[in-house]
Amino acid sequence: MHFLLNRARFSSSSSSSSFSSKLLLRTLTTATTTTTTTTTTTIKHPAARMAPVTPKPPIVISGPSGTGKSTLLKRLFAAHPGTFGFSVSHTTRLPRAGEADGVEYHFTTREAFEALVAEGAFIEHAQFSGNCYGTSVKAVKDVAAKGLVCILDIEMEGVKQVKKTDLNAKFIFLKPPSMEALKARLEGRGTETPDSLQKRLTQAQKELEYAAEPGAHDKIIVNDDLEAAYKELDEYITALL
Numbered sequence: 506m507h508f509l510l511n512r513a514r515f516s517s518s519s520s521s522s523s524f525s526s527k528l529l530l531r532t533l534t535t536a537t538t539t540t541t542t543t544t545t546t547t548i549k550h551p552a553a554r555m556a557p558v559t560p561k562p563p564i565v566i567s568g569p570s571g572t573g574k575s576t577l578l579k580r581l582f583a584a585h586p587g588t589f590g591f592s593v594s595h596t597t598r599l600p601r602a603g604e605a606d607g608v609e610y611h612f613t614t615r616e617a618f619e620a621l622v623a624e625g626a627f628i629e630h631a632q633f634s635g636n637c638y639g640t641s642v643k644a645v646k647d648v649a650a651k652g653l654v655c656i657l658d659i660e661m662e663g664v665k666q667v668k669k670t671d672l673n674a675k676f677i678f679l680k681p682p683s684m685e686a687l688k689a690r691l692e693g694r695g696t697e698t699p700d701s702l703q704k705r706l707t708q709a710q711k712e713l714e715y716a717a718e719p720g721a722h723d724k725i726i727v728n729d730d731l732e733a734a735y736k737e738l739d740e741y742i743t744a745l746l
């Protein structure tokens with residue numbers, strides 16, 4: 506549940522109140538699903554002779570709580586309007602007034618939700634305030650199918666789950682300059698109790714150890730100077746696009 510709550514905090518500072526945006530699962534792709542085989546064997550229309558568009562991979566950004574993921578992603582989204590798409594999460598909670606199935610969420614029963622869990626449909630799922638929430642692999646692919654790029658802002662366990670899927674994601678790790686700086690940022694954000702601060706710092710240590718494993722991530726960015734970190738992130742993602 507820890508990582509989902511993190512996303513909830515992110516969302517509270519964003520314009521949307523839906524859980525789907527809290528998870529920040531967004532598909533970054535410009536592609537259709539046309540394959541090379543199809544285009545070389547069946548095309549007749551001139552447009553179809555063009556080189557097939559390569560699907561852009563979802564981009565997973567992870568890093569300890571307080572390292573600056575939300576800060577950098579907000580800036581990235583603002584700088585590239587129309588590039589990123591939001592995935593729609595599943596939830597067992599009832600729709601609120603104005604919420605439509607398939608828009609804010611895929612509203613589902615607990616039985617249906619558990620069936621999806623059993624078949625391994627979710628990248629991550631958790632309970633929050635008595636309701637289940639989950640982000641499915643299909644939800645990420647659905648955004649990609651709309652011609653948008655997906656960013657998944659998740660923690661270490663989510664990263665490991667994504668690696669088990671066929672999403673072919675790219676993994677960026679945002680690293681704090683030091684544990685002291687991380688602690689200062691979390692304290693400065695004013696969102697933590699002494700207990701939650703300690704939990705986040707303990708978890709941060711685990712994330713840093715995982716990130717040190719060879720091949721855990723495709724790109725590691727140290728968020729020391731915010732401008733420099735943003736530039737590095739923007740350049741890396743732009744190159745992927």
Ligand SMILES: Nc1ncnc2c1ncn2[C@@H]1O[C@H](COP(=O)(O)OP(=O)(O)OP(=O)(O)O)[C@@H](O)[C@H]1O
Binds near residue numbers: 572691729734
């Ligand atoms: N390079 C930086 N230098 C100093 N402060 C920073 C820097 N980057 C982010 N911050 C500040 O650190 C705090 C934590 O950043 P942010 O909330 O973006 O972290 P996060 O990784 O999204 O955390 P969580 O995973 O808990 O959502 C914020 O108050 C932010 O303004």
